[in-house]
Amino acid sequence: MLYRDAPTVEVSTLIEGATxxxxxxxxxxxxxxxxAAGELESTEWVGDPGVAVGARFRGTNTAEHLGTWVGECEITEVDPGRRWVWQ
Known part of the structure; x- marks a missing residue:
């Protein structure tokens, strides 16, 4: 798979006993x-917090052989209660 193919991840599951x-x-x-155990160490909202199109959040990651880096995401789609998409 190539990056230019715009790979995505989508997950669906049924969770019983929760609204x-x-x-x-x-x-x-x-x-x-x-x-959870992994390289993502912290997250924070950039600007106003909340799930809305255009909102941004930042994650700080650390891996032994790669060091520390920060990634910033922007929410591009929201269907409340069903789906949210960020890039």
Whole structure:
């Protein structure tokens, strides 16, 4: 696969026993992935916090052989309670 092919990731799963709002709050919590083992160390909103088209957030990553780097994402699509997309 090549970068110019615009690779994407999409995941769907059924979560029983939770409301749509509860799941949406988890899915859109930009700090949640920092609680899992991995290279993502911290996240923060850039400007006004919240899931909205045009909003930005930043993640700081660290890997032993690569050092530390920062990536900034912009939210490009939001369908509340169903889907949000960032680049």
């Amino acid at each position: 749509v709002d509860q799941v949406w709050d988890l899915v859109t919590d930009i700090t949640l992935p920092t609680r």
